[in-house]
Amino acid sequence: MRTLTRTLVSATAVAGILIGSLAGASSGFAATEVAAKPTTEPAASAEAVSPLAVDNHGLSTGEARNVQCWLMDNWGYPGPLNGQLGTESWKAIQRFLQADWGYPGPIDGVPGVGTDRALLAFLAADYGYPGPFDGVWGPRATVSFKRFAAWCAASC
Structure with missing residues (x-):
């Protein structure tokens, strides 16, 4: 068995x-x-795969909207004025940084280390950022960015 x-x-x-x-x-x-x-x-359009993330770098929606108003007036930001620093906002910031603050990277709307390093240099010159300039965003950078956003309120 x-x-x-x-x-x-x-x-x-x-x-x-x-x-x-x-x-x-x-x-x-x-x-x-x-x-x-x-x-x-193609499997997807270029618009479908473009970065869509919002990164306000510590700014409130109102503060980010102030920055967007300034970007719209000066650096070709197409809108909307929604207080969300997304791809188009960061492209305008990168254009500004490339023209005046030595940003060497692509205008891609992605706030990476190169974007942050140039933005920190700008904030140090005019808005009290004390350093370091390593491209790492921290609380002191946020305080300086908030000062800049308050100055941008005159554009809204």
């Missing part, structure tokens, strides 16, 4: 492996066929 049980279990296992292999093979062939078809359309 024990031998018969082992034989049945072994036969069932072999049958399961064979059925699983055949099912996997048919799926593999179908996937290969679909992947082989050429496509001429």
